[in-house]
Amino acid sequence: MTASTVDAAQVVAEPTQWWSRQRKIGVGLVAVGLVAAVLFGALASAQSAEFTLAETISGSAVGMNGRVGAIVFGVIAALAGGAMLVAARRWVNWLLGLGIVATLISFLCWQLSQAPDSLNTIALGSVARSSVTLALPLVLGALAGVLCERSAVINVAIEGQFLMGAFAAAMFATLAGSVWIGILAAGIGGLIIALLLAVLAIRFLVDQVVLGVVLNVFALGLTGFLYEQLMAKDQSRYNQPAFVPEWDIPGLSKIPLLGPALFKGNIFLYGAIVLVILIHVGLFYTRWGLRTRAVGEHPAAADTLGVKVLALRYRNVLVGGLVAGFGGAYFTLLSTTNFNKNMTSGLGFVALAALIFGRWSPIGSMLAALFFGFCSALAVSLGSINSPIPSGFLNMLPYIATIVAVAGLVGRVRAPAADGTPYIKG
Amino acid sequence: MANDDISLTVEPGEIHALLGENGAGKSTLMNVLYGLLQPDEGEILVDDKPVRIRGPRDAIAAGIGMVHQHFMLVPVFTVAENVMLGAEQTTGGPVGFLDRRRARKLVREVSDRYRLEVDPDRTVEDLAVGVQQRVEIVKALTRDVDLLILDEPTAVLTPQETADLLEIMRTLKAAGKSIVFITHKLKEVQAIADRITVIRRGRTVGTAAPDTSEEELASLMVGRSVLLRVEKGAAEPGAPVLELAGVAVNDDRGHRAVDGVDLTVHAGEVLGIAGVQGNGQTELVEAIMGLRPVVAGSTRLDGRPTLGLSTRDILRAGVGYVPEDRSVDGLVKDFTVAENLVLDIYNTEPFGTRWVTRPDAIAENSRARIAEFDVRTDAAGNAAVGTLSGGNQQKVIVAREFSRPLKLFIAAQPTRGVDVGSIEFIHRQIVHERTEGTAVLLVSSELDEVLALADRIAVMYRGRVIAVVSPDTPREEIGLLMAGVTTESAGTAKDGHPDD
Numbered sequence: 001m002t003a004s005t006v007d008a009a010q011v012v013a014e015p016t017q018w019w020s021r022q023r024k025i026g027v028g029l030v031a032v033g034l035v036a037a038v039l040f041g042a043l044a045s046a047q048s049a050e051f052t053l054a055e056t057i058s059g060s061a062v063g064m065n066g067r068v069g070a071i072v073f074g075v076i077a078a079l080a081g082g083a084m085l086v087a088a089r090r091w092v093n094w095l096l097g098l099g100i101v102a103t104l105i106s107f108l109c110w111q112l113s114q115a116p117d118s119l120n121t122i123a124l125g126s127v128a129r130s131s132v133t134l135a136l137p138l139v140l141g142a143l144a145g146v147l148c149e150r151s152a153v154i155n156v157a158i159e160g161q162f163l164m165g166a167f168a169a170a171m172f173a174t175l176a177g178s179v180w181i182g183i184l185a186a187g188i189g190g191l192i193i194a195l196l197l198a199v200l201a202i203r204f205l206v207d208q209v210v211l212g213v214v215l216n217v218f219a220l221g222l223t224g225f226l227y228e229q230l231m232a233k234d235q236s237r238y239n240q241p242a243f244v245p246e247w248d249i250p251g252l253s254k255i256p257l258l259g260p261a262l263f264k265g266n267i268f269l270y271g272a273i274v275l276v277i278l279i280h281v282g283l284f285y286t287r288w289g290l291r292t293r294a295v296g297e298h299p300a301a302a303d304t305l306g307v308k309v310l311a312l313r314y315r316n317v318l319v320g321g322l323v324a325g326f327g328g329a330y331f332t333l334l335s336t337t338n339f340n341k342n343m344t345s346g347l348g349f350v351a352l353a354a355l356i357f358g359r360w361s362p363i364g365s366m367l368a369a370l371f372f373g374f375c376s377a378l379a380v381s382l383g384s385i386n387s388p389i390p391s392g393f394l395n396m397l398p399y400i401a402t403i404v405a406v407a408g409l410v411g412r413v414r415a416p417a418a419d420g421t422p423y424i425k426g
Numbered sequence: 427m428a429n430d431d432i433s434l435t436v437e438p439g440e441i442h443a444l445l446g447e448n449g450a451g452k453s454t455l456m457n458v459l460y461g462l463l464q465p466d467e468g469e470i471l472v473d474d475k476p477v478r479i480r481g482p483r484d485a486i487a488a489g490i491g492m493v494h495q496h497f498m499l500v501p502v503f504t505v506a507e508n509v510m511l512g513a514e515q516t517t518g519g520p521v522g523f524l525d526r527r528r529a530r531k532l533v534r535e536v537s538d539r540y541r542l543e544v545d546p547d548r549t550v551e552d553l554a555v556g557v558q559q560r561v562e563i564v565k566a567l568t569r570d571v572d573l574l575i576l577d578e579p580t581a582v583l584t585p586q587e588t589a590d591l592l593e594i595m596r597t598l599k600a601a602g603k604s605i606v607f608i609t610h611k612l613k614e615v616q617a618i619a620d621r622i623t624v625i626r627r628g629r630t631v632g633t634a635a636p637d638t639s640e641e642e643l644a645s646l647m648v649g650r651s652v653l654l655r656v657e658k659g660a661a662e663p664g665a666p667v668l669e670l671a672g673v674a675v676n677d678d679r680g681h682r683a684v685d686g687v688d689l690t691v692h693a694g695e696v697l698g699i700a701g702v703q704g705n706g707q708t709e710l711v712e713a714i715m716g717l718r719p720v721v722a723g724s725t726r727l728d729g730r731p732t733l734g735l736s737t738r739d740i741l742r743a744g745v746g747y748v749p750e751d752r753s754v755d756g757l758v759k760d761f762t763v764a765e766n767l768v769l770d771i772y773n774t775e776p777f778g779t780r781w782v783t784r785p786d787a788i789a790e791n792s793r794a795r796i797a798e799f800d801v802r803t804d805a806a807g808n809a810a811v812g813t814l815s816g817g818n819q820q821k822v823i824v825a826r827e828f829s830r831p832l833k834l835f836i837a838a839q840p841t842r843g844v845d846v847g848s849i850e851f852i853h854r855q856i857v858h859e860r861t862e863g864t865a866v867l868l869v870s871s872e873l874d875e876v877l878a879l880a881d882r883i884a885v886m887y888r889g890r891v892i893a894v895v896s897p898d899t900p901r902e903e904i905g906l907l908m909a910g911v912t913t914e915s916a917g918t919a920k921d922g923h924p925d926d
Contacts, residue, residue: 287514287522294500294511301498304462305512305565306483417501425462 022084022092029081029099036103037074040110044070049112050121053256055129057121066113066120073106115385122385127377128261132269135366135373136334137162137344139272140327141351142358142365143279144190147320148197149360150283151313152296152418156212157197158324159348160219164189165328167223170339171231173241173332182241183267183329190325191318193219198317202310205422216348224341231339239338244268268330272366275323280362292316296416299423309423327351353402359413368402375401429454430628431468436573436604441595443619443636444608445647447817447845451628452608453495456575460492461485472573486513491566492575497558499565501551505544506530509565536567540597556587563594573604580614581843585873585905586702592618610647610845612640613874648847656850658857661881664693667834667865668714672723675706675713683709685889686723691834696856696866698880698897702908703871706889708750711838711869715747716740728833741770746827748820750838750869756823759812763803764792766811767826791829799825800851817848824852828859835859838869853879873904 044067052061080099087095112120141158148155168189173182193215200206231239244266253263262269283289291312294302299309332339350372358364375398382394429451436442446452457463459470461479469476472488479485485492499508506529515528533546542560550558559579566574576595580588595605595618609615615622615636622634624646632646645651668691675684684706691697699707712718714725716737725732727743741747749755757766768777768788776787792807801821803809811822820840827835837856841849856879860866870876876883877897884894885907893907 285523287516287524290507290511290514290524294503297502298498298500301500301508302511304460304482304492304494304498306481306486307512 022089025092025096026081026084029084029096030078031081032103033074033076033078033081033099033106035074036077036106037071040070040074040106041067044110044113047113047115047117047120049109051108051124052121053124055123055125055260057119057123061121064109066109069109070106070113073102073109077102077106111382111385111387111389114388119385122381125257125260127374127381128257129264130377130380131370131374132261133334133373134376135369136268136272137327137330137347138351138354138369138372139276139366140268140330141324141348142355142369143272143275143362144320144324144327145352145355146279146283146360146362146365147316147323149355149419150296150416151292151316152299152416152421152423153197153201153313153317154208154212154420155197155317155320155324156209156352157193157215157219157348158351159344159346160212160216161190161193161321161324162328162331162344162348162351163216163219163223163342164193165325166331166343167226167328167339168325169329170239170241170332171226174238177242179242179244179333182333183244183326186329187322187325190321190323190328192321194318194321194324197321198314202313202317202422205424208420208422220342223339227339227341235338241332241338243337244333266334268327268334271326276362276366283362293416295423296418299418303423303425313423324348350402356413356415357402357405360416371405372398372402429458429465432625432628432630434606434623434630436606437621438572438604439599439602440620441599441605441607441618443615443622444606444625445610445612445615445622445643446625447610447647447815447847450625450647452625453577454628455625456492456577456606456608459485459490460575486569486571489570489572490575491569491571491573493559493562493566493577493579495578495581497562499550499558499561502549504547504549505553505561505564506533506546508550508561509533509546509568513569532568533564536564540564540567540594540601542567542594554587555582556590559583559587559591560594563598567598567603571603573606574598575606575608577608578610579607580609580611585871586909588614612643612846615643616640644846648845656853656857656878658879659861661695661860663695663881664863666690667693667728668867669726669729670714670723671726673710673713673720673725674722675709675718676721677709682721683889684713687886687889687891689884689891689894691865691867693833693865694860694863695881696860696868696879698876698883699867699869699886699891700873700876700880700883700904700908701871701886705886707869707871707886708838710886711747711750711836711867714740714836714867715745741830744831744833746830746832746835746864748823748827748835748837748840750842752816752819752823753812757811757819760810763796763801763807763809763811763814763822764788766822767792767795767807767829769826771830795822795825795829799855801825815845817844820844820852821848824855828855832859832864834865834867836867836869839871840868841870841872841875873901873908877901877904 047066048063049066049069050061050063077099080095080102084092084095108122112122141162144158144161145155165186169182169186172185173179176182196215197211200211201208246264246266247270249263253259255263283292291302291307294307295309295312303309328344331343336343351369354365354368354372357368358366379394379397382389383391387394432455434455444452454463458465459479461481461484470479477488479488500511506526509532510524510529514522515525515532516522517525530546533544536542537544542564544557544560544564550561553561563574579591583591592614595607598605607619619636622636622638622643623630624632624634624643626647626649634643634646641651670687670689673684673687674682677683687710689697701707709718713720716732716735720733727740727745732740753759758769765788768791772778772783773780776784777791778784789806793805796803796805796807799821802818803814811819814822824840840852840856844852856866856868868876868879880897882894883897883899883904884891885904887908887910892910892912895904
């Protein structure tokens, strides 16, 4: 054989990276848009589909032929997807947003065109308001998670903190005849679970995920037991809390769409807004935040600089418990009239999901919670217009949409590096 | 007991080297000084006054700063954030809003004053190791320390970065700072130390002046005389064992890390790959071992192509492999020494079958290997391998790899973080294996190691082999090659293929 001289400088063909993430999403959007145009267009009738910004379906509305609307907006979504194949990077999010909204309108055109005659209107003001309202406990739960997990204690016990908060709020608001006492009690209820979490996780190094699950079971059992032994026997004495008062902000509450959603609120709405801002600013602009994040990422580094790692973790977990307990009060003081066994029905876990989808940031968590709230509100609206889609599927909508959004759009997320690892000196 | 009645005095403006093997108790002593551990007896005097150091905060207040062997930096923070952590510049008040501008200014001031080039706005995880170390030093200096402890600072550095660090240490000394320099590298000690304290098994065994010879220092450190230069006869290269032609490999981020490498390793020779870390050596070795896909080119072992073979197939074909990062890739830390010694052959006779393992055979093998390779652990090897010192862990890996008949032995950084005594032992084993007729591919970022062991030296730079030279080539010339400077045109950038 002859010596085959392979030139060291030989050019190796670079594999082309044409299939960027942007283009993959674009193609996906084209497909979704076309399916929407064809499927929704075929299923829709020529009945008018009406949209109004108001809170009720009476009054002025924008309408269009349902079939035409379904096809036109489906095509718009496909075009937005097509544009993503060639557009510059900075347009990507706008095009994606346009595509999603257009797909949604196409879908609604179909639904409304199939609705009974007088119900063919969707009141966007009402959808916005209930989106925000349904998101509230999730925002508060996720914030509790942010506080814990940014300092590297995994909080799976949000559900349990919700339940304790809800129970304590119902009981003490009724006994004291004051919702404010109820809210205070709710905070303490959440705090009790947080204290158990903190001591067992930080002091006794129990596996934090297992611990969280156990605490949830504990809270479920405890509140269920007390409910049956105490509350159920004399509901009017122990379990008839008042609603929290509604505080309209004059002027602002008249703004269409945003007004009813953000400025006709209550302690939970304004509390959540204030807490999101406080925790965001605290986390990224103050000494406490810098230390919290350092402890969550590399506790040994913080320790060698004199930061008290364990004390900081205790403090954050306990404050988180207060926030989650406050979120629990929402269930008995705003969304329903009294406490019931397991009434939080897994929303604590949805809050945990919002925390992760929101990349452990207060604002991201809030947006994730709002997205879930919106999907829930939409499902409720569709139910009220006698949608042909079975209600069981409608109830699944928020969960499925969340999974799709997370898997398809959020991508890989990075938890605080030390999340879930106990810190042992030396 | 890690420290037993040690006394140490450091003068102002002095670079005091603390020399000792891994596990001798150097780091323990410094952790006591920095308040991370509490002494059972004895006292610490700063400026002749006794102080009690209960934690890092006390140490910093007493003017003591420490750069840890494993950096204490938050990877996702910027340089300024890392520097300010724990002593934050704030706008005051109970909330304590961070004053980032002031923090940046402080970083710039310190980095200018001591010529420690760092950009306060870069994120730490994006910085090279050498730069991260500068950040650590800046961090200590912003806290106004008078005594700086550097724990094995050169263990992770390239030769150039090491030279930079020594320069920084001189600057600090000129500024009146005292430095405790913990290391086991003799050349560095001789280059920079004013005084040397040698520690062995938790006790001070002597103080030496910097002009003490390497051999003397080594024997003080190990407790017996050590051969620093490996004795070896001339190589008798046989048939080609490993042949690489036009091999291209990507790194984890999909960038081309190895770009058309041609190399041949013959039976009975040591081919050393020299180069600053990060020039594709890691990826090349992983590709040979089937741990990383080869994008282009061909690899042959004993004339047979190995592309597409699993790592196990490649190992079974007679390849021994000492991976670069022993604690991640080389050992299962929680397994015992005995188990780690049969990690590759646990399911072959006599150690076991597909269904069962034979503890007796594994124990017997463990006893024999521990004795043969002088692994310092219990005789039966029942200790978890993670409890052993770095050098002994590495001996376990080498013992395991040499327990099979080999055609090719690949050693990546075989003596990184390993004490002098073990280095000597491992080097002797490698040379012995070569003399027996095994082809050896040695990858090391320690030029001294490559020079000591290799029969031919390939210099890698930016994913290419830019020259293959003899070990008699002057150090400086190889140093230049490592920096990418070739004397001739690109024509030399090839390995001479012997015709077969």
